[in-house]
Amino acid sequence: MLLQDKNEIYKKKSKYIATVGILTSFALILGIVENQLPSISLTLPGVKLGLANIIVMYVLEYFNVSTALIIVMAKSLFVLVTRGIVAFSLSISGGFFATVCMALFYLLISGILRGRMSSISVSVVGAVMHNLAQLAVFALLMKTDVVFYYIPYLIIVGVIMGFITGAIYQSVLYMLKRIHIGESKI
Amino acid sequence: MKKIKPGDIAVIVFFILLAVVSALVLWNGDNNKKTERLIARISINGENFTSVDLNSINEAYYIYPTEGVSILVENGRIKFAESDCKDKICVLKGWLDSKGDCAICAPNMCIISIEGGDIDAIAG
Numbered sequence: 001m002l003l004q005d006k007n008e009i010y011k012k013k014s015k016y017i018a019t020v021g022i023l024t025s026f027a028l029i030l031g032i033v034e035n036q037l038p039s040i041s042l043t044l045p046g047v048k049l050g051l052a053n054i055i056v057m058y059v060l061e062y063f064n065v066s067t068a069l070i071i072v073m074a075k076s077l078f079v080l081v082t083r084g085i086v087a088f089s090l091s092i093s094g095g096f097f098a099t100v101c102m103a104l105f106y107l108l109i110s111g112i113l114r115g116r117m118s119s120i121s122v123s124v125v126g127a128v129m130h131n132l133a134q135l136a137v138f139a140l141l142m143k144t145d146v147v148f149y150y151i152p153y154l155i156i157v158g159v160i161m162g163f164i165t166g167a168i169y170q171s172v173l174y175m176l177k178r179i180h181i182g183e184s185k186i
Numbered sequence: 187m188k189k190i191k192p193g194d195i196a197v198i199v200f201f202i203l204l205a206v207v208s209a210l211v212l213w214n215g216d217n218n219k220k221t222e223r224l225i226a227r228i229s230i231n232g233e234n235f236t237s238v239d240l241n242s243i244n245e246a247y248y249i250y251p252t253e254g255v256s257i258l259v260e261n262g263r264i265k266f267a268e269s270d271c272k273d274k275i276c277v278l279k280g281w282l283d284s285k286g287d288c289a290i291c292a293p294n295m296c297i298i299s300i301e302g303g304d305i306d307a308i309a310g
Binding site for chain 2: 083084086087090109113115116117118120121124125128138141142143144146147148149151152153155156158159163170
């Protein structure tokens, strides 16, 4: 291999690592900012915007699934350090399941449904799946089934919050594009 | 790719329908509230801690199922009085007084749920 090619590869690699690092710190910051918004998360369980999902959606749209999962994992580890094991299991289960569902949904809308849906749908799917996965893990942790009464409520909350987050994502996308310019999947 | 597209509306309508259907399935049969005996079950870490017959309480008292949580019991109702958790969702939930009600403190892994029926059946 030529030295120049090798240099190119190293350059690409370090650029990738730096980009992922910046995006991960964005996700962490958005998570912290969201925790500082008291009025919504205080009164009702499950009602939160999921601002960090903006980053995950961006990575899914312009990078790939594995990068998105790395960021989700990093964010969950941060939750483990700051908020304990229960919050960690809820965070990682919700994050992983939502990310995988959103990735599959991206496949769908970049394939047969191309051009018919926007990132609002992706965000809504992610929010609802996040809530449902958390509920399932919560039921397992607490060994109870009473929490399933919350399913309809959590779906509605997921739709509303997912919609808002999706709208925010659309309006900040042009800023995120300054970090990494790539090809959109939808 | 900006703005809402028809497909988005379809996705939202689908989830709202899903919520309505699951509500019809899950919230069915809770209409016979306040007609029978109320048994409050308190559990910690998934283990049954204690069951309280809410109809046979003469004087209000506190239960301390775990460190950081106190539960207040009165005649016919029960609530999380205090908790050391951050969000206080359990305390804000307030009084539980009908069958099917439940309050959960996730950080302390504590659940109060109200069930009807016989206390012996629950204890056994």
